[in-house]
Amino acid sequence: MSDHTQDAATIDLLFRLADDELMMGHRNAEWTGVGPVLEEDIAFSSMAQDELGHAFAYYTVLHEHLGQDNPDTLAFRREAADFRNARLTALPRSDWAAAVMRQFLYDAAEQVRLEHYSSHPFAPLAQLARKFRGEEKYHLMHGKSWVMRLGSATEDSRARLQAALEALWPHALGLFEPGQGGEDAGASEAALCAGWLAQVCPLLVSSSLQVPAERTAKGQWQSRVAAVYGRYAEPAPERVALLDAMQKVYRLDPNADW
Amino acid sequence: MDSDTQWVTWEVLHQEKRGDPHVHVGSVHAPNAEMALILAKEQFARRQKCVNLWVVPTVAIVSMPYDDADIFEAGTDKSYREAWGYKVRERVRAARELDRLDPKEDDAGE
Numbered sequence: 384m385s386d387h388t389q390d391a392a393t394i395d396l397l398f399r400l401a402d403d404e405l406m407m408g409h410r411n412a413e414w415t416g417v418g419p420v421l422e423e424d425i426a427f428s429s430m431a432q433d434e435l436g437h438a439f440a441y442y443t444v445l446h447e448h449l450g451q452d453n454p455d456t457l458a459f460r461r462e463a464a465d466f467r468n469a470r471l472t473a474l475p476r477s478d479w480a481a482a483v484m485r486q487f488l489y490d491a492a493e494q495v496r497l498e499h500y501s502s503h504p505f506a507p508l509a510q511l512a513r514k515f516r517g518e519e520k521y522h523l524m525h526g527k528s529w530v531m532r533l534g535s536a537t538e539d540s541r542a543r544l545q546a547a548l549e550a551l552w553p554h555a556l557g558l559f560e561p562g563q564g565g566e567d568a569g570a571s572e573a574a575l576c577a578g579w580l581a582q583v584c585p586l587l588v589s590s591s592l593q594v595p596a597e598r599t600a601k602g603q604w605q606s607r608v609a610a611v612y613g614r615y616a617e618p619a620p621e622r623v624a625l626l627d628a629m630q631k632v633y634r635l636d637p638n639a640d641w
Numbered sequence: 642m643d644s645d646t647q648w649v650t651w652e653v654l655h656q657e658k659r660g661d662p663h664v665h666v667g668s669v670h671a672p673n674a675e676m677a678l679i680l681a682k683e684q685f686a687r688r689q690k691c692v693n694l695w696v697v698p699t700v701a702i703v704s705m706p707y708d709d710a711d712i713f714e715a716g717t718d719k720s721y722r723e724a725w726g727y728k729v730r731e732r733v734r735a736a737r738e739l740d741r742l743d744p745k746e747d748d749a750g751e
Binding site: 426 | 669675680
């Protein structure tokens with residue numbers, strides 16, 4: 384592969400990573416002040432800040448190593464069609480069960496990804512992957528704990544969690560949409576998806592949930608439902624709505640000194 | 642609020658570095674020990690350096706009543722039990738002075 388093609392694949396990958404984190408951070412920050420209990424409100428908000436921090440770090444790598452605009456410009460001045468987030472990360476906030484489920488499905492994917500990327504041939508990415516591992520490990524501990532708790536608390540909490548799982552599942556699979564910049568040198572999306580299924584399915588099952596997946600004869604998990612892809616498609620309405628809200632103030636005066 | 646609408650509380654003890662004592666820093670509401678640790682992490686280790694946390698059910702803490710605070714008062718002068726009761730500083734200064742006058746006595750320095 385020529386350096387040029389390699390760069391295109393890396394740029395595409397970093398935009399996917401950064402935009403997912405930015406959207407997740409923004410959506411989770413919408414729970415600030417309305418979390419189910421004070422301690423959780425603080426914890427969830429703090430994790431939202433972690434995601435924004437990761438987005439900023441990825442944008443910084445894009446800017447410093449790959450010739451892209453500065454992080455503020457990438458976050459606040461790009462058009463919806465140029466974002467590369469999976470649909471899962473921008474879906475509007477609904478109930479707490481859905482917030483917990485989205486966070487869990489997303490963080491499990493993050494953990495599998497970062498594990499692979501910690502030895503990625505693109506050194507700045509490998510470095511970030513190693514740096515973020517601790518935070519993502521905590522996020523996943525938090526998510527697992529909530530899923531197990533809501534899965535076994537009351538019939539209402541279990542039903543809400545089940546509904547959230549079914550609604551979010553195809554979008555979560557969409558996190559592993561193959562990149563259009565060419566196959567990544569670090570890990571294939573299919574391999575990451577298999578690792579993710581192996582991680583989330585047993586925990587969901589042990590939380591009394593019906594998983595939209597089954598075990599094959601070889602012992603691997605396989606989804607029974609097709610993925611919803613949306614990274615490169617016509618921008619989905621939730622992405623447009625999120626960006627409208629997030630970029631609004633910045634766009635009033637792009638040259639303002641904050 | 643009624644006790645059955647709130648999770649129970651857990652006391653949180655924070656350790657800044659390995660070997661340091663765990664210091665009580667506050668409490669969190671949580672339904673179980675695992676969640677108490679998870680929530681304590683963001684409440685009490687978000688800004689400070691931390692290597693370890695303990696959580697203890699608040700109900701497990703046995704406390705002495707403040708009414709009995711008089712048992713801590715000394716009946717007579719017990720200053721001999723306190724470190725400042727000794728004139729340590731002056732003795733250290735005197736020892737250093739000796740060192741300085743005769744460095745051969747102690748080649749290891751301070």
